[in-house]
Amino acid sequence: MRWGVVIFPGSNCDQDCVHALRSVLAQDVLEVWHEDRSLDGIDAVALPGGFAYGDYLRAGAIAATAPVMSAVRDFAAAGKPVLGICNGFQILAEARLLPGTLVRNRSLRFRCKPVWVRVESAATPFTSAIPVGTVLRMPIAHAEGGYLASADDVAALEARGGVVFRYCDPMGRVTPEGNPNGSVAGIAGVANAAGNVVGLMPHPERASETLLGSTDGRRIFESAIAWGVSGR
Amino acid sequence: MPAFRIVIMLKPGVLDAAGQAVQRGLHALGYGVDGVRVGKVIEFEADGVTRDAVGDMCARFLANPLIETWRIEETTPTGTAPAGTVPVGTGGAA
Numbered sequence: 001m002r003w004g005v006v007i008f009p010g011s012n013c014d015q016d017c018v019h020a021l022r023s024v025l026a027q028d029v030l031e032v033w034h035e036d037r038s039l040d041g042i043d044a045v046a047l048p049g050g051f052a053y054g055d056y057l058r059a060g061a062i063a064a065t066a067p068v069m070s071a072v073r074d075f076a077a078a079g080k081p082v083l084g085i086c087n088g089f090q091i092l093a094e095a096r097l098l099p100g101t102l103v104r105n106r107s108l109r110f111r112c113k114p115v116w117v118r119v120e121s122a123a124t125p126f127t128s129a130i131p132v133g134t135v136l137r138m139p140i141a142h143a144e145g146g147y148l149a150s151a152d153d154v155a156a157l158e159a160r161g162g163v164v165f166r167y168c169d170p171m172g173r174v175t176p177e178g179n180p181n182g183s184v185a186g187i188a189g190v191a192n193a194a195g196n197v198v199g200l201m202p203h204p205e206r207a208s209e210t211l212l213g214s215t216d217g218r219r220i221f222e223s224a225i226a227w228g229v230s231g232r
Numbered sequence: 233m234p235a236f237r238i239v240i241m242l243k244p245g246v247l248d249a250a251g252q253a254v255q256r257g258l259h260a261l262g263y264g265v266d267g268v269r270v271g272k273v274i275e276f277e278a279d280g281v282t283r284d285a286v287g288d289m290c291a292r293f294l295a296n297p298l299i300e301t302w303r304i305e306e307t308t309p310t311g312t313a314p315a316g317t318v319p320v321g322t323g324g325a326a
Contacts, residue, residue: 104249
């Protein structure tokens with residue numbers, strides 16, 4: 001499977017993604033520059049973490065206007081898998097490819113620590129091989145990760161199974177203590193209506209090797225690989 | 233050339249981290265202020281751009297309608313002080 005990892009000025013987790021996919025998971029990886037206008041030949045796209053364009057205006061706002069995002073929009077409309085990690089999630093939200101937005105952490109602090117999330121939907125390429133209810137341990141590293149949408153939009157999101165990951169405790173219980181940033185309903189990751197575009201604040205690429213303390217993040221990439229191989 | 237100033241504020245209820253930090257700073261200096269909110273100001277000059285177009289810019293890009301409100305002002309272009317503007321002191325200039 002050939003992955004495209006999009007690099008914006010200010011991305012800083014792009015090489016972590018490339019490493020996890022290429023070295024750990026033996027995938028073919030193309031690095032895609034933000035000025036590129038084509039994703040031809042690519043099977044899945046990852047938007048990595050960082051501070052694209054310095055996060056000026058709002059996190060992800062300028063990146064959402066980058067030339068490559070027109071190609072990402074077409075790619076997503078064609079039903080192909082798109083994963084936004086941390087800043088990549090913020091970019092997809094600003095591009096309105098995902099509902100809602102990410103606001104300042106309730107604590108007002110940058111949070112960098114391992115968290116637990118519960119898989120809430122297997123109806124996405126990135127969770128297709130993970131049973132609902134599975135608890136994954138992955139790190140977060142963000143100041144603006146509080147998921148926010150209107151009450152009506154959150155209700156609609158829940159009703160259609162658009163919540164993909166929810167912060168929880170190690171036992172999988174959704175508790176206030178397990179929510180690191182004040183996200184509404186403990187939402188850590190969401191999908192678009194078609195399910196092929198997913199964004200999450202935790203970093204699966206930083207949880208892809210035993211040396212890093214967790215391999216749970218690999219399951220997200222492995223799901224997409226299995227999904228791609230099955231030819232859906 | 234027509235010029236615009238856009239004032240963007242977080243909606244009430246959205247956590248304003250900068251506002252809270254500034255308020256704490258003011259309290260530390262002994263000023264008893266409340267309800268400090270910090271927003272953004274964006275100014276530009278533009279020929280042939282309507283106020284409606286500026287509204288579109290705000291809704292599509294300059295602000296996030298989910299969490300922010302905005303106010304559009306038509307201003308005197310840069311370089312000519314609007315009537316009633318008094319130059320302020322230069323204390324602190326490098």
